[in-house]
Amino acid sequence: MSVFERYLTLWVFLCIIAGVALGALAPSVFQTIGALEVARVNLPVAILIWLMIVPMLVKIDFAALKEVGRHWRGISVTLLVNWAVKPFSMAFLGWLFIGHLFRPYLPADQIDSYIAGLILLAAAPCTAMVFVWSNLTKGEPHFTLSQVALNDAIMIVAFAPVVGLLLGLSSITVPWDTLFLSVMLYIVVPVIAAQLLRGRILxxxxxxxxxxxxxxxxxxxxxxxxxxxxLLFAFQGEQILAQPLVIALLAVPILIQVYFNSGLAYLLNRLSGEAHCVAGPSALIGASNFFELAVAAAISLFGFKSGAALATVVGVLIEVPVMLSVVWIVNHTKDWYEAGGVKVTDAADHTKA
Structure with a gap:
């Protein structure tokens, strides 16, 4: 591990400070950058995500994808956590913390909207950035790609019904343009580009x-x-400084949600006998969120200035530092995980791809 990677947490902390400061000092500049979007997908952020995930996708040998079926335990655990646990546990945490414990400290007219935003955040599993987290845990890249693709396919069908059920709404306006454009930008196009590059180099x-x-x-x-x-913190620099208490309180159920779901996925994989190189990305996919879709849905349903939109933005702000902490936990508990009877040879050649 390079010195740069070893001190990644420090660089993240400094970038958060820099982002908030720049957003507060030059709000018009970052408002202009933030406005460079199509279907509420910010294009500068999309380019940066491309630069993040293409190196991970170049590693993947598509001929080896047929072997991913042997990790059916990890796939089953991730699907269970993403679709049968995460949205419902967030609804409960939102009701408990925002609806009751923190109610006296929050604007009364936004309570329901905040809870709705949290649910929207939890109902959309992460896509692109999972490749980064998986790579940092030396995760099995073929498992990660196949799991992300499967989640994307399920999300097209299940997002609206799950959100509608939990919010008690008979009709959910799904921002389909955002959903499809995000999948194309963050999955389909970079996968094709990475494989063309891989083939040419080989x-x-x-x-x-x-x-x-x-x-x-x-x-x-x-x-x-x-x-x-x-960029993400600069976009919200003024909001953070203007409403620090609200943002801190909204972050509490999100933090609990991340650690609960990642821990649950990690433990279930261990109990099932899945390899650590699959349990790591499974835990990370189980905990992270597709924040572009969540923010777009919140704005479509409740408006740009709503509590729901703010709640989804808080999810954006804590995504990177919190997921890095989960990466750290996964990496530093590998010996404990493998002492639970997992066959380390199951991980065999995933780094060869």
């Missing part, structure tokens, strides 16, 4: 050429992650 330079390319791309991926963090 044809001209073989595995040694691919290793050299990955050595160049890997630092670029982490730089893009930090730049994304600066």
């Amino acid at each position: 044809a001209s330079g073989g595995q040694a050429g691919l290793d050299r390319l990955l050595g160049v791309l890997q630092p670029l991926s982490l730089v893009a992650l930090l730049a994304t963090l600066v």
